[in-house]
Amino acid sequence: MIRYNKFMLALAVSYFSTLSTKVSAETLNETLQMAVNRSPTIKYHSxxxxxxxSTIGEARSGWLPNVSVNAGNEVMRSNKQDSDGSNTYSVKVDQTLFDFGRVGDQVNYAEHNKSSEVYTAHDEAxxxxxxxxxxxxxxxxYxxxxxxxxxNNIEHHxxxxxxxxxxxxxxxxxGDVEQVEVRIKGLDAELSNYEAQLKAAxxxxxxxxxKRPSGLSIPDVSALKAKLALKMKERISASPRVEAIRANKDAAASExxxxxxxxxxxxxxxxxxxKLSTTGANDTVVMLNVNSNIFDGGGAIYRSRGAAQRVESARWNIEKSIEDLSTKVSQMYQEALSQENQSNIYAQRILHSQEVKELYHExxxxxxxxxxxxxxxxxxxxQTMSNKVNADFNFRVLLIRxxxxxxxxxxxxxxxxxxEEDDGGNLVSNLFGSNKQPQKTAESPITEEMLPEQSVIPSSQPMVSNKPETISSPTVQTEMTNKPETATAQNAQATTFTKSDIVPSQHAQIAVINRPETATLPNNQTTVVNKPENTTSQNIQTKAIGRSQTFTPALSSNNNSNDDYISKPYKYSESQPVQKTKENISKERVVNSNTHSLPKGIDDPLLLIGIRKK
Structure with missing residues (x-):
């Protein structure tokens, strides 16, 4: 009876521990959301x-009147008249009527500066x-x-x-015994290294x-790979990093x-x-003022010239960022495909190695x-099994990158x-337009299916009769034009391949164990459960993620839906070759119903060389 009670107690403890593990399981989505909610980086950019x-509100205040109150007491001593004290007081209201759009330019500068901060924050996220x-x-x-x-250590023992x-x-x-013991020591050293890496992670x-990791599950990133098949060039141009630089260019143009x-x-x-003076009475004065900066030592000219150079520098910085990002994404994408192909090859080598091992035992x-x-x-x-695990996870990491x-x-x-927090607006935003920047429209998220990773544990005595077919790696055909401003992939073709699974023969006995639990099998003989056959994808069609763009120039008119990913970096040009100074710094108007259009004036070449119009 005592043994029975102990057995039931152990069974109950095991059940509740398993239940608590399932409750505390954390998917990658949940982990990312927890990290974003507590990250100091997010709070810093907020x-x-x-x-x-606040800078936008400060700039918009230039459209509103300025009210000031003045009060004082004056004591005057002179040869003609002495005054022991006279009070002066006044209320003055100033209102700008027309300034050639300078306040609007300041507002545009502040709004573009905020857009740059928003895009930079999203890039950091x-x-x-x-x-x-x-x-x-x-x-x-790990x-x-x-x-x-x-x-493997058990097999060596x-x-x-x-x-x-x-x-x-x-x-x-x-000496044969000593050789086995040396190999076991090597496995112990390698195990120690893996455990240290796991502890660091x-x-x-x-x-x-x-919080501590608990119940992690391997995400299925095949949907991510399918999303990369179309319109890569447009998505690179619309990335937050490039949009932040583009907003900086617009801010420089407003400046x-x-x-x-x-x-x-x-x-x-x-x-x-x-009462404006000690000798006067209570008066009302209305004045129409005209103010102009006739000469300030040339400071205005140099400020204008520096702003024009910042516009040109920001324009070329966009080109550089797109070029660098294209090269980086191209290399990572091709490396991800390579890791996937290596994983398929290692899966086949596992069967061959298992067969050799059993033959050598006999x-x-x-x-x-x-x-x-x-x-x-x-x-x-x-080594082959370890390489397959590394290739599988490297493939996932590269796609996420x-x-x-x-x-x-x-x-x-x-x-x-x-x-940023959403508010109900204020007096300035109600009078002169919403103070909210246009946000990108929400897109349907990629559904993530959490699947337990299947690790292949070979049995001790299998006989393999059928070998899985080798899946050839996809080829990407591209053409680069010799134009200096644009290089477009003409016939890019990309095919999405599913992972090659292992199809055992009737004599092969292997086990599929779901992480993180470890299954112990009697006599080292197990069976295969739910292993799909090898399939080769044929012309998988995917949709590109559409992103609404803010302050983005019109893209190329060639909207070919088959604009697949290109394997070589290209140059994306937003401006024509520079011929004259005034063409380089021409004002770009931004069509936006919520913001004021930038006034003309940037196309005057006389301002760049220090000569004012008479």
């Missing part, structure tokens, strides 16, 4: 965006999500590598027992997420428009009411193979990143 929003995702996947990778190492028995019977020498997870009008007159009206028993051959076959199988560079990882995993 403060910068709020500061930029993408970097954060990529870092958290890599940490998440590294934990799972857990699998440790599990493979431990199973079985060989050690067999070698010791043969050595005691005089069949093998003591868990600590990084705790720092980024704020130039403001500084180029500094010498133009400003018309204003002022009304004063009160031949060793009849003295046709040495213990060194047996150890080498075990090492080959162990590509999406992070494109600024789409948070949308892909439906992560809510909020930098």
């Amino acid at each position: 403060g910068k965006i709020a500061s930029a929003e 993408e970097v954060l999500s990529s870092k958290v995702s890599e940490t998440y996947l590294n934990i799972l990778k 857990e699998q590598l440790i599990d493979i190492n431990k199973k 079985n060989i050690l027992s067999l070698a010791e028995a043969r050595a005691s019977g005089g069949v093998d020498s003591r 868990q600590e990084d997870y705790f720092i980024l997420v704020g 130039y428009a403001y500084t180029s009008k500094s010498w133009l007159p400003a018309l204003s009206v002022s009304v004063s009411q009160g 031949q060793y028993k009849v003295n046709r193979r040495s213990v060194l051959d047996l150890l080498n076959s075990e090492q080959e199988l162990f 590509v999406f992070s560079e494109l600024g789409e990882i948070n949308k892909a995993f439906n992560i809510n990143v909020k930098f």
Whole structure:
């Protein structure tokens, strides 16, 4: 009866521990959301965006009247008249009537500056999500590598027992036993390294997420790969990093428009009411004022010239950023495809290595193979399984990095990143337009299906009769034009391939174990559960993620839906070759119903060389 009670207690504890593990399981989506909610990087950029929003309100105040109150007491001593004290007081209201659009230019500058801060914040959020995702996947990778190492260690101990028995019977020498022990020590050292790497990844997870990892599951990133098939060039141009630089260019253009009008007159009206002097009475004064900066030592000219150069510099910075980002994304994408192909090859090598291992075991028993051959076959199988795990996780990490560079990882995993609070507006926004910047429309998120990773654990005695077919790697055909401003892929073709799964024969006995639990099988013989056959995808059609663009120039008129990913960097040009100074700094109008159009004035070449119009 006591034994029965102990057994039931142990069963109950096991059940509740399993239940708690399932409840506390954390998907990659949940982990990313927790990291974003507590990240100091997000809070830092939220403060910068709020500061930029205040700058917009400060600029809009130039359209409103300025009210001032003046009061004082004056004591005067003179030869003609002495005054022991006279009070003066007045209320004055100033209102700008016309200033050639300088206030509007200041508002546009502040709004573009805020847009730059918003895009920069989203780019930093993408970097954060990529870092958290890599940490998440590294934990799972090292857990699998440790599990493979431990199973290989068990196999080596079985060989050690067999070698010791043969050595005691005089069949093998003591040197064979020593060889096995040396290999076991090497496995122990490698296991120690994996455990250290796992501990470091868990600590990084705790720092980024704020809690210890528990119940992590491997995400299915095949949907991410399918989204990369179309319109890569447009998505690179619309990435938050490029949009931030584009907003800086628009801000520089607004700054130039403001500084180029500094010498133009400003018309204003002022009304004063009160006792304006010690000898006067209570008066009302209405004045129409015209103010103009006739000469300031040339400061206005140099400010205008510097702003024009900042416009040109920002324009070329856009070109440089697109070129760098295109090269980086191209390299990572091709490397991801390479890792996927390597994973398929390693899956086939596992079957071959397993067959060789079993043959060597049988031949060793009849003295046709040495213990060194047996150890080498075990090492080959162990190394191939480890390489497959590394290739699988490297493929996932590289795809996540590509999406992070494109600024789409948070949308892909439906992560809510909020930098600014929505308000009901104020007097200035109600009078002169909404103070909210246009936001990009929400897109349907990529659904993430969490699947347990299947690790192949070979049995001790399989006979493999059928080998899986080799899937050839996809080829990408591209053409580069010789134009200096544009290089477009003409016939890019991309095919999405599913992972090659292992199809065992009727004699092969392998096991599929779902992470993170470890299955122990009697006599090292297990069966395959739910393994799909090898399939080759044929012309998978995908849709590109559409992103609404803010302050983005019109893209190329060639909207070919088959504009696939290109393997070589290209040059994306937003401006024609520079011929004259005034063409380089021509004012670009931004069509926006909520903001004021930039006034003309940037196309005056006389302002750039220091000559004012008479």
